[in-house]
Amino acid sequence: MTDEHRKTHLACLTFPHLALVLALRAHPELSGEPVLVGGEGLGGRRVVLAASPAARAKGVIRGQDWRRAGVLCPLAARLEADLAAVAELRQQARLALASCSPLVEWGDDASAYVDLAGSDPVRPEEGARAAQCGRVLKEALGTTPSVGVGPSRFSAWVAAQLAAPGRVRLVPPGQTAEFLATWPVSRLPLPPETTERLMQFGLRTCGDCAAITMVDLQRQFGPDGILLHRLCRGLDTAWIDPWREPPPCGVRRVLAGGVEDSESLRFGAAELARGLAQELARQGRAAGRIRLILRGEDGSQPLASADEKVWWGEVAPPVPMATADELMGPLLSLFSRAYPQAPVGVVELEAFDLVAPPVSQVGLWQGRAANREVIQRAVNRLHDRFGLGLVWRVEVRPGHLGDVPEERLVWSSR
Amino acid sequence: MVVSVSSELTWHGRGSTKPRAGALGLALSSLNLRYGPGMVHTGAPPLLQGLPTGVDALDRITGCQGLPRGRISRLTGGSASGAFDLGMALAAEVSRSAAVVIIDFSLSLDLGYIEAYRGELDSCWLVRPRKPEEGWAAARALAKAGAALCLLVAEDWHRLTPSAAPTALLTALSEGDCAALLLGGRLIPAALKERISLELECWRLDWALAHGDVCGLRMETQVIRSHWGAPGSSCRMQLHFPRAYQMQVGLEGLAETVPVEDSEAELLQAVGG
Numbered sequence: 011m012t013d014e015h016r017k018t019h020l021a022c023l024t025f026p027h028l029a030l031v032l033a034l035r036a037h038p039e040l041s042g043e044p045v046l047v048g049g050e051g052l053g054g055r056r057v058v059l060a061a062s063p064a065a066r067a068k069g070v071i072r073g074q075d076w077r078r079a080g081v082l083c084p085l086a087a088r089l090e091a092d093l094a095a096v097a098e099l100r101q102q103a104r105l106a107l108a109s110c111s112p113l114v115e116w117g118d119d120a121s122a123y124v125d126l127a128g129s130d131p132v133r134p135e136e137g138a139r140a141a142q143c144g145r146v147l148k149e150a151l152g153t154t155p156s157v158g159v160g161p162s163r164f165s166a167w168v169a170a171q172l173a174a175p176g177r178v179r180l181v182p183p184g185q186t187a188e189f190l191a192t193w194p195v196s197r198l199p200l201p202p203e204t205t206e207r208l209m210q211f212g213l214r215t216c217g218d219c220a221a222i223t224m225v226d227l228q229r230q231f232g233p234d235g236i237l238l239h240r241l242c243r244g245l246d247t248a249w250i251d252p253w254r255e256p257p258p259c260g261v262r263r264v265l266a267g268g269v270e271d272s273e274s275l276r277f278g279a280a281e282l283a284r285g286l287a288q289e290l291a292r293q294g295r296a297a298g299r300i301r302l303i304l305r306g307e308d309g310s311q312p313l314a315s316a317d318e319k320v321w322w323g324e325v326a327p328p329v330p331m332a333t334a335d336e337l338m339g340p341l342l343s344l345f346s347r348a349y350p351q352a353p354v355g356v357v358e359l360e361a362f363d364l365v366a367p368p369v370s371q372v373g374l375w376q377g378r379a380a381n382r383e384v385i386q387r388a389v390n391r392l393h394d395r396f397g398l399g400l401v402w403r404v405e406v407r408p409g410h411l412g413d414v415p416e417e418r419l420v421w422s423s424r
Numbered sequence: 425m426v427v428s429v430s431s432e433l434t435w436h437g438r439g440s441t442k443p444r445a446g447a448l449g450l451a452l453s454s455l456n457l458r459y460g461p462g463m464v465h466t467g468a469p470p471l472l473q474g475l476p477t478g479v480d481a482l483d484r485i486t487g488c489q490g491l492p493r494g495r496i497s498r499l500t501g502g503s504a505s506g507a508f509d510l511g512m513a514l515a516a517e518v519s520r521s522a523a524v525v526i527i528d529f530s531l532s533l534d535l536g537y538i539e540a541y542r543g544e545l546d547s548c549w550l551v552r553p554r555k556p557e558e559g560w561a562a563a564r565a566l567a568k569a570g571a572a573l574c575l576l577v578a579e580d581w582h583r584l585t586p587s588a589a590p591t592a593l594l595t596a597l598s599e600g601d602c603a604a605l606l607l608g609g610r611l612i613p614a615a616l617k618e619r620i621s622l623e624l625e626c627w628r629l630d631w632a633l634a635h636g637d638v639c640g641l642r643m644e645t646q647v648i649r650s651h652w653g654a655p656g657s658s659c660r661m662q663l664h665f666p667r668a669y670q671m672q673v674g675l676e677g678l679a680e681t682v683p684v685e686d687s688e689a690e691l692l693q694a695v696g697g
Contacts, residue, residue: 339565384569385523385525385549385570385571388568388569392562392566396554396558396562399554400551400558400562402549402550402552403545403549403550404545404550406536406545419535419539
């Protein structure tokens with residue numbers, strides 16, 4: 011499948027290793043200096059867990075023997091990794107990214123992948139969603155990540171490598187091969203001997219390799235040749251292995267037998283809304299945002315498009331929702347966006363941005379305030395469904411006596 | 425949707441005319457269980473409560489003391505008949521005590537009418553749909569949310585009315601106990617026409633004058649379709665236009681026995697003409 015046919019994209023976020031982030035947080039005076047953070051490697055051997063850019067410039071790489079790194083960069087400050095703090099920070103960063111997408115793969119504490127599929131009415135463009143991922147990660151880590159967006163895992167990673175910190179680099183749609191053409195083969199995820207042979211053949215960039223047929227590459231490099239061909243042409247199909255943390259508040263329903271009809275799915279919305287409302291009431295919170303996730307019956311059939319095994323969508327009404335009635339409207343709008351192409355086996359509804367529920371003292375309501383509040387909630391749901399500019403409130407402009415309505419009246423859509 | 429079941433059902437072909445209470449009761453209870461209590465009831469439907477218009481004469485001829493709640497009504501009339509002004513004046517009257525939603529399919533309605541007829545703009549929500557479906561969806565949602573009056577204004581109902589929209593609106597109106605009033609457009613599609621419970625036709629009797637100015641409109645309104653009474657009853661009203669020199673603005677019922685000339689004389693006397 012070419013990337014033209016792929017509708018969804020991945021975001022790759024790269025950032026300094028968490029051990030280095032914590033070390034520099036504890037010793038801010040070492041910022042910009044060569045720093046080595048050590049830890050225990052395989053077999054109890056002491057290795058470099060993280061190295062600052064200044065140390066990497068001296069040839070230090072992750073996983074290197076601690077003594078060897080000391081020889082390469084003798085002036086580097088050597089610190090010990092606080093693994094418990096790293097695990098805590100990792101958890102915070104994971105949860106932050108999970109609030110942006112249900113499909114997040116946490117890499118090697120220095121990168122993360124986020125599936126940008128799904129529907130977000132607030133940020134319909136993938137670039138905006140990727141930028142949001144970068145923002146929440148920056149808030150969690152205190153350091154600015156680089157973000158790359160591409161149709162495949164490898165192209166997204168390359169885009170992230172090319173992006174400056176705090177920037178989002180997008181692979182142009184349909185031009186993945188051209189985008190990767192200048193990428194050096196020495197930085198491809200291939201065995202060192204394969205890379206060395208490529209250099210001997212004079213193939214230094216992905217563009218050089220893309221000009222050669224797959225058959226010829228396979229003849230020379232075996233299975234690595236096929237992988238090389240796919241990587242250089244942007245055809246790699248490796249997707250992410252999502253990590254999943256139970257949401258702070260949510261309900262999950264396993265359907266008896268797959269349900270393919272969206273009308274039947276909507277029929278169960280009331281039960282889902284009631285379940286989530288009960289859970290919210292138990293916690294004494296209201297949801298600022300809800301997310302609907304539909305999973306396939308057996309997990310193997312694509313649910314939304316050819317690549318997506320999971321459909322999900324989010325909605326964030328202006329007013330937090332706490333009751334089943336308040337949840338129903340946004341939930342139905344989410345169901346109306348879902349068109350599953352295969353039987354749905356599991357329906358999940360999750361609540362985010364939990365806040366204290368809005369409180370109204372009934373005895374203090376003046377006149378028709380209660381009725382107006384209900385109508386205003388309905389108006390908010392309409393705005394969420396159809397966009398602003400559908401329902402208007404009008405006031406008379408004070409002190410103005412013109413005849414044209416636009417001059418005489420003040421219009422507002424909120 | 426409420427289904428009414430007559431208690432005098434007869435069952436043919438089974439050798440008995442007595443209703444099978446067991447099977448029917450089971451079916452009724454399962455329907456009520458599935459769709460909620462009140463889905464099926466026996467006997468006559470509950471007495472309909474009207475939304476008062478503020479004009480006793482008009483309330484009397486509708487047969488339900490005002491605009492029927494949970495139903496669709498329509499105001500028609502020729503050019504300069506006063507139907508549009510009557511609709512806006514009714515909306516202004518209702519807005520003083522309840523929420524009013526105005527679905528402006530024509531996209532040209534001046535909400536200043538409500539303010540001019542001394543209505544409360546704070547109780548009004550104006551919907552300007554970009555697509556017809558948005559307008560019908562907004563009408564349904566806001567009617568269910570508790571609006572007392574849903575005023576739908578359009579010029580070309582044929583183009584704007586999906587076939588299923590009137591039925592869905594009627595369901596929402598019943599749920600929210602809201603009255604709907606159609607305004608504008610001469611011809612309406614059959615799907616909408618057959619859902620209308622009350623249709624009023626207006627025509628102008630004459631203009632009311634004061635200080636050489638047109639200060640109002642005397643009009644007659646006749647019921648041409650009603651589900652609660654015989655059509656044909658009518659009433660006369662005077663609509664006082666908003667003028668700086670007028671104390672009274674809006675609708676005023678006129679006694680049917682009062683000739684128009686006498687009414688004009690009284691008015692001129694009242695304003696010192």
